[in-house]
Amino acid sequence: YDTRDMSKSSEDSIGPEISGDGRYITFRSKDVLAYGAQSPVYPNKYNTYIYDRSNKEMAVLLDKDGKSFEGVSPSISNDGSLIAFYSKSTNLVNGDTNDQGDVFTYNQITGKNQRISIANTGEQGNKFSGVATDISADGRYVVFASKATNLYPEDDNGTPDIFIYDTQTKQISDVDLKPSGLDYLTARDQPSISGDGKYVAFAAMEHPTINYSIYLWNRDTGLTKRISLAELLPGYSRYYANVPQISDNGKYICYHLNSQIYRYNIETEETEIASIGIDGEKGNGNSNDPNIS
Numbered sequence: 001y002d003t004r005d006m007s008k009s010s011e012d013s014i015g016p017e018i019s020g021d022g023r024y025i026t027f028r029s030k031d032v033l034a035y036g037a038q039s040p041v042y043p044n045k046y047n048t049y050i051y052d053r054s055n056k057e058m059a060v061l062l063d064k065d066g067k068s069f070e071g072v073s074p075s076i077s078n079d080g081s082l083i084a085f086y087s088k089s090t091n092l093v094n095g096d097t098n099d100q101g102d103v104f105t106y107n108q109i110t111g112k113n114q115r116i117s118i119a120n121t122g123e124q125g126n127k128f129s130g131v132a133t134d135i136s137a138d139g140r141y142v143v144f145a146s147k148a149t150n151l152y153p154e155d156d157n158g159t160p161d162i163f164i165y166d167t168q169t170k171q172i173s174d175v176d177l178k179p180s181g182l183d184y185l186t187a188r189d190q191p192s193i194s195g196d197g198k199y200v201a202f203a204a205m206e207h208p209t210i211n212y213s214i215y216l217w218n219r220d221t222g223l224t225k226r227i228s229l230a231e232l233l234p235g236y237s238r239y240y241a242n243v244p245q246i247s248d249n250g251k252y253i254c255y256h257l258n259s260q261i262y263r264y265n266i267e268t269e270e271t272e273i274a275s276i277g278i279d280g281e282k283g284n285g286n287s288n289d290p291n292i293s
Helices: none
Strands: 003-005 013-018 024-029 047-052 057-060 072-076 082-087 102-107 112-115 129-135 141-146 161-166 171-174 186-193 199-205 212-218 224-226 241-246 252-257 260-265 271-273
Touching: 013 072, 024 072, 072 129, 082 129, 082 141, 102 129, 102 141, 141 186, 161 186, 161 199, 186 241, 199 241, 199 252, 212 241, 212 252
Parallel strands: 129 186
Antiparallel strands: 003 057, 013 024, 024 047, 047 057, 072 082, 082 102, 102 112, 129 141, 141 161, 161 171, 186 199, 199 212, 212 224, 241 252, 252 260, 260 271
């Protein structure tokens, strides 16, 4: 891909993510910051960039015809070699004819995009996949949500599911909630994966209520449990937990619950509030969008 020296952007730039080694930053911008980048055709469209802090150069993600495109919610591996993202573009790979948003990976070494929201048979998803994606530290696993019903066998629950793509075996699997008796959960979304790929946290709605909680799936056991506690909100009949983020070492999960940020310890199963003020009391305003090292 083409690069040029970075200069300050005069347009809106959003959604930064940094690699674990601190070298690469990926983000979206409406500006033309690298060779090969086009001015967005529509006002709310963005190009997706990678900035290399080591040599201070900027690159733009390109489709198979060498044109820039918008990749939403990019997530980057520790060494920056692989980026996972969601896109509605139909020109990233050959054979993309399903007219749905899909999940892709971009390999910095090869400069190639790969669509991963497809069935192991090669069948395209019959509904959109994304928008939130996450990638394990070594880049092996990519986790995402999808409304498609044909990515994995016996998907008959009528709700979005969480899927994991293995970039080594090129196989897709689902986060199966049946062994834990949680198949009634709906609106499953916002997955986050631990650095080693052992844990996946996600948000889901408890049907038939409209309460959202955070759940944790363990790859080793195949079991899932709820980790966000309604008991943290005494007197509330409704609660909304979302945006789970797992620490790279797989020990902690932070998440948003109603107006506060909480941290859950996977080993001790203890929860503490993170959004506290200088007086030691919980914040008196809304706190959101947590992230954790």
